[in-house]
Amino acid sequence: MVMSLLLGSALLLSACGSNESSVESSAEGSGEWSPDKPIEMIAPAGAGGGWDTTARTISKVMEKENIIDKRMAVANKPGGGGAVGWSYVNKKGGNHTLFVTSPPILFVPLNGQSKLAHNDFTPIAGVIADYSAFVVPANSPYDNMNDLVEALKEDPKAVSVVGDSAPGSMDHMAFVKAVKAAGVDIKQLKYVSAQDGSGMSMLLGNKVDVYSTGLAEATEQARAGKVKVLAITSPEPLEGETVSEFPTLKEQGIDDEFVVWRGIMGPKDMDPAAAKFYEQAVKDMMETEEWKTQRDNFGWNDNFMSGDQFKDFLDQEYKTMEELLKEVGLAK
Amino acid sequence: MDTISNMLYGFQVVLTFQNILFVFIGVLAGTLIGMLPGLGPISAIAIMIPLSYGMDPASALILMAGVYYGAVFGGSTSSILLNAPGISGTVATSFDGYPLAKQGYAGKALAIAAISSFAGGTVSVVALMLVAPLMASFAVSFGPTEYFALMLLGLTAIASLSEGSTVKALISATIGLIIATIGVDQQTGTQRFTFGNPNLLEGIDFLIIALGLFALAEVCSLILSRKSKMMNGNTNVGSLKITKKEAKEISGPIARHSVLGFILGVLPGAGATIASFMSYITEKKISKDPSSFGKGNLKGLAAPETSNNAATSGAFVPLLTLGIPGSGTTAVLLGALLVVGVQPGPLMLTDHPDVFWGVIASMYLGNLFLLVLNLPLIPFIARILYIPKALLISLVIIFCMIGVYGVSFSTFDLYLLLAFGIIGFIMRLLNFPAAPLILAFILGGMMEQSFRQALTISNGNYMTFLDSKVTIVLLILSLLSLTLPVIKSKFSKKPTEEEKEHLAS
Incomplete structure (x- = not known):
């Protein structure tokens, strides 16, 4: 029963998706690229944690304020301190999968618990700081x-x-x-x-x-x-x-x-135009009143970084942490 | 007086149409999800969290709390009927619950579970209301040394979980301890026994072991005995009626373990699982007829069922008074509070009295709903046993797989489940008890971490284990628990056989 219901709604959703895409795949204002199907936003952890809350809040504000006219569905991929979610995104690739991330994407690989590290993904934008x-x-x-x-x-x-x-x-x-x-x-x-x-x-x-x-x-x-x-x-x-x-x-x-930064990344093979599109979307989203309300609610601080700034920041942090870990004898 | 006016305020919050509805939806969803083998409160709450976005904080927590204790309440069903515990808190329930069902007392077992759950839940809510602020300091009084001693006390009971050979029980427990070491070591970050397999980094999930060793091993036995109706074909559900004598028999354990369960529930990290095991063991130890445990003893069913529900309310003490999650489930609940904009902390009582008292009041209502919902449903639920064996076996296998896959979404875990099913079946054939393995697995991981945390703090000085009175008392109890049976058996003759038959009467 439940299965068939789920299947039905999934079919319905995808039907809607393809309908829309035929009309407006090329008519988006902010860049040359725009999504032509629902976007999957991965929280590489269980429901209720920091990554999940950030992912759900971003997707909620994006949808409510019509920043992106496609659905942005949040999916939880818990396990391995994030490693399970990262390997999912890496496998999936393409332009319609994003994930929320924070310092563990530096620490977990440095501790030898994930083969994928921050430079295996496309940094899209930094969002908040704690x-x-x-x-x-x-x-x-x-x-x-x-x-x-x-x-x-x-x-x-x-x-x-x-x-x-x-x-x-x-x-x-x-x-x-x-x-x-x-x-x-x-x-x-x-x-x-x-x-x-x-x-x-x-x-x-x-x-x-x-x-x-x-x-x-x-x-x-x-x-x-x-x-x-x-x-x-x-x-x-x-x-x-x-x-x-x-x-x-x-x-x-x-x-x-x-x-303790939090930001959004995409798969490595993401089209640079798509990354730019999402970067702009995040920027627009962070200017809405709805975002400001939510942000204050959670006690977050805005910390927008463009994709390039985000990348430089990550590379710098990675180096610092690697040296520190070596010094305390924990680097793998 | 203050408590009464606070409580009235709490009921004022709850007794609105909307919140009554939320209590009802919460416990209904919880109890239904909990009944399915493999699906426990964490998955139930996680499913509900997205629904709570934008809800009023009090209503959201009332709903989530309902899902939580509803799932623990319903969790006993699959333990009793199918020997497939869905959550760690109901593993001990299956020890005597499943034999009862097998003997044709499924109805009675479910009724006793429901009544014990209700009693445990209600008594502990009263305790929660009266002493929550006082218990807050107790909750943080347990540090690494105290937890180590508590887990040790639990482990000493392994011998009492064995039917027959103590050596086999110890071997089984040792395997459990070994399995508990798999994964990344929490204190050093070293990988242990992972063989480079990333799926093993976080260790093996409790659910995989419990469902494998209990449910799948049972399925294997059923398949083997599918033709001999004599062996196992008991589809008799029996009456729900509990005689006066039986009511009297279970009233003692219910009273004892409402309190014990609540106290253990208050301790962050201990929770429903340890409470239910401790209660089962205590009841067996003080029983005049310990050998009937594991064969369908009513006390052995009532004790853990009372305790795990009492512990559920106890877990709200650190959550509501200190803003500290005491268990994985309350951590998810805490996340749900954050989502609706409440930062849990010691000031929740002053900042959000509606949440605090509303949730407590809602638990009275919720427990009542659960009893009223569950009792009339028992005859229908117990009909599961009428399902033809071939179908039932397939259903149990499917539910186990869904339960395991639903936690991790990893096919690797399904192979592990299968492996543990086979291990469990072999253990059965060779008469190795599975309970010590699972108990050692649950306690062993925590025990090791606590031990090493304590030694890190003390710079390796073992005298730290004699610094706290609580630790000393618990260590002495462990020692007694280990040595008394040996001494006793040397000086006394074997227990009388007559009481063993009391169930049949």
């Missing part, structure tokens, strides 16, 4: 980043740092990068990986000293007075309730920043 936050329990002896750095310089093994991601991945390396900039011997740092998401729980229970996490997770706990945010990794202080009180690394004399 930042890391280093937090300690409310009763911690450390009141600012420099207190912590002093302790780490004295004895790197005296402080345990927990994060929700794998060793050598985002939460770990954001912290490593920051304290290295402050002059700490990063080879001896203790990192506890809590991949079941129990990092915050360990911190609140005073089982570990520092928690390296995303800004959003830290904000609510800080607002409730449960944790102190020692530093955030944004280049400039942030605006907004509570977050404006968080000191940046730079404000504390540590010359470092770490952007």
